[in-house]
Amino acid sequence: MAAPPPADERPLVMLAQPLFPEFAAALAGRYRFVLLADADAPAAAEVRVLLVGGLPLVTAQHLGALPALQLVACTSVGVDHVDLDACRSRGLSVTNAGAAFAADSADYAVGLLVAVLRRVAAADTYVRSGRWTADGDYPLTTKVSGKRVGIVGLGNIGSRVARRLAAFGCAVSYHSRSPKPSAPYPFVPALRELAAGSDVLVLSCALTDETKHMVNRDVMEALGKGGVLVNVGRGGLVDEPELVRCLREGVIGGAGLDVYQNEPAVPPELLAMDNVVLSDHRAVLTTESIGGVLEVVIANLDAFFSGRPLVSPVQL
Numbered sequence: 001m002a003a004p005p006p007a008d009e010r011p012l013v014m015l016a017q018p019l020f021p022e023f024a025a026a027l028a029g030r031y032r033f034v035l036l037a038d039a040d041a042p043a044a045a046e047v048r049v050l051l052v053g054g055l056p057l058v059t060a061q062h063l064g065a066l067p068a069l070q071l072v073a074c075t076s077v078g079v080d081h082v083d084l085d086a087c088r089s090r091g092l093s094v095t096n097a098g099a100a101f102a103a104d105s106a107d108y109a110v111g112l113l114v115a116v117l118r119r120v121a122a123a124d125t126y127v128r129s130g131r132w133t134a135d136g137d138y139p140l141t142t143k144v145s146g147k148r149v150g151i152v153g154l155g156n157i158g159s160r161v162a163r164r165l166a167a168f169g170c171a172v173s174y175h176s177r178s179p180k181p182s183a184p185y186p187f188v189p190a191l192r193e194l195a196a197g198s199d200v201l202v203l204s205c206a207l208t209d210e211t212k213h214m215v216n217r218d219v220m221e222a223l224g225k226g227g228v229l230v231n232v233g234r235g236g237l238v239d240e241p242e243l244v245r246c247l248r249e250g251v252i253g254g255a256g257l258d259v260y261q262n263e264p265a266v267p268p269e270l271l272a273m274d275n276v277v278l279s280d281h282r283a284v285l286t287t288e289s290i291g292g293v294l295e296v297v298i299a300n301l302d303a304f305f306s307g308r309p310l311v312s313p314v315q316l
């Protein structure tokens with residue numbers, strides 16, 4: 001008689017949505033997966049880990065359907081797509097991508113800043129459309145080196161933005177929930193005050209109830225008419241209709257935006273503005289950073305299943 005197949009001892013992990021194929025292939029040898037949408041009652045009753053790849057909404061209702069759940073492991077840095085109140089009240093642990101995306105996101109923030117101040121994208125369009133030959137040089141733009149840059153959120157990403165811009169000779173100061181004792185930059189307790197003393201405001205903080213729409217008209221008026229807003233955090237940090245109005249009215253001078261309130265929708269008025277540089281929520285994404293996130297996810301899952309401390313827990 002043939003021996004029964006060996007029991008599959010790989011731990012069960014529920015997926016909030018399908019993973020990138022590279023991710024799924026790398027994890028398949030270690031874990032069994034079940035998709036949240038396809039889970040039958042026994043799987044939902046058994047599962048202790050929900051792996052959230054990308055940024056799908058994870059609601060209290062999703063979490064409520066998983067009675068044995070202990071860990072929500074996210075592949076992103078920001079975890080505003082997960083109902084954290086529900087996690088807190090259930091006593092669930094939440095992990096994120098840690099610092100795996102930080103260098104790429106910081107590089108990109110600096111890229112947006114340079115692109116807006118020096119009109120890199122607009123000059124590119126100018127040359128491609130033949131206007132250099134027809135109309136002469138693109139108008140002068142403003143210098144990057146030496147600008148006063150206010151960073152909102154001096155975490156893994158913001159601190160790297162600060163270091164990069166300090167090397168450009170920029171005067172960096174920052175605003176965050178509390179001063180960072182080891183940071184060599186001035187802390188500014190009020191966002192409006194930071195904006196008033198900055199030529200460029202870079203948003204690299206988490207979206208929470210406290211930070212939602214923190215950049216409102218008042219803050220943009222303080223940033224002023226030559227001022228530039230760079231956002232690699234979340235669209236919800238900014239009052240987006242007000243941002244569009246401020247750009248249209250010249251209340252601020254430009255914006256570099258990687259994130260939006262209702263992605264993938266981008267306010268149509270922005271598309272026609274040459275003082276605005278737009279991208280599709282890709283600051284964090286490089287071939288290398290995806291590999292780094294995979295390592296963090298594996299480290300968190302391994303730690304969880306072997307009872308060791310999690311590698312990148314989010315403070316709830």
Ligand SMILES: O=CC(=O)O
Binds near residue numbers: 076077078097101284
């Ligand atoms: O925006 C991307 C992330 O939070 O990882």
